[in-house]
Amino acid sequence: MTFEGSGSLSRFNALSEFEAVALLRPLVNIPSWAKTVSDGRPYASVEDVLRRAEAACENWQPEDITQALSAHPRIGERASGASKEAQLSRGEQATLNISQQAVIDALHDGNLRYEQRFGRVFLIRAKGRSSEEILDNLQRRLQNSPDAEDQETAQQLKEITLLRLKEIFPL
Numbered sequence: 001m002t003f004e005g006s007g008s009l010s011r012f013n014a015l016s017e018f019e020a021v022a023l024l025r026p027l028v029n030i031p032s033w034a035k036t037v038s039d040g041r042p043y044a045s046v047e048d049v050l051r052r053a054e055a056a057c058e059n060w061q062p063e064d065i066t067q068a069l070s071a072h073p074r075i076g077e078r079a080s081g082a083s084k085e086a087q088l089s090r091g092e093q094a095t096l097n098i099s100q101q102a103v104i105d106a107l108h109d110g111n112l113r114y115e116q117r118f119g120r121v122f123l124i125r126a127k128g129r130s131s132e133e134i135l136d137n138l139q140r141r142l143q144n145s146p147d148a149e150d151q152e153t154a155q156q157l158k159e160i161t162l163l164r165l166k167e168i169f170p171l
């Protein structure tokens with residue numbers, strides 16, 4: 001559900017807590033984040049929603065990130081299933097248009113190497129990035145220390161989440 005036009009904020013403010021959390025939960029699989037954003041209502045502006053949402057990302061703990069990653073398919077591999085998260089992932093990755101089999105193979109191999117090294121899926125904000133750029137980031141991040149990679153992963157999850165939120169509230 002997205003809210004078109006100026007009435008979007010008032011309709012969001014008017015939702016029950018249950019409805020607001022249900023709208024926010026598919027954006028990132030961290031329940032406390034959806035609750036924090038819902039609890040901030042009524043908002044005076046969409047900017048206020050985004051500011052609160054961004055601040056709520058700063059509270060994410062490593063276990064939150066691990067839980068959230070379970071909702072993200074490997075980059076370059078089509079998200080299966082009918083869930084809202086899968087639908088969002090498909091949309092974000094649709095722009096990848098990875099036609100070259102070589103890139104698909106390189107992403108697949110890089111994902112596996114990344115998972116062996118860091119023990120979790122490689123997460124990157126796909127929107128606005130070419131598959132080559134994603135591959136470059138994957139190769140670079142494979143050299144990161146665990147701490148540096150934890151920080152980059154959290155930042156990418158935040159970018160994905162806030163992009164998804166903006167899609168609910170066309171600015």
Ligand SMILES: NC(=O)NC1=NC(=O)NC1=O
Nearest residue numbers: 075089092123124125126
């Ligand atoms: N493993 C991933 O990076 N997944 C994703 N990146 C996005 O931008 N959407 C995803 O589902």
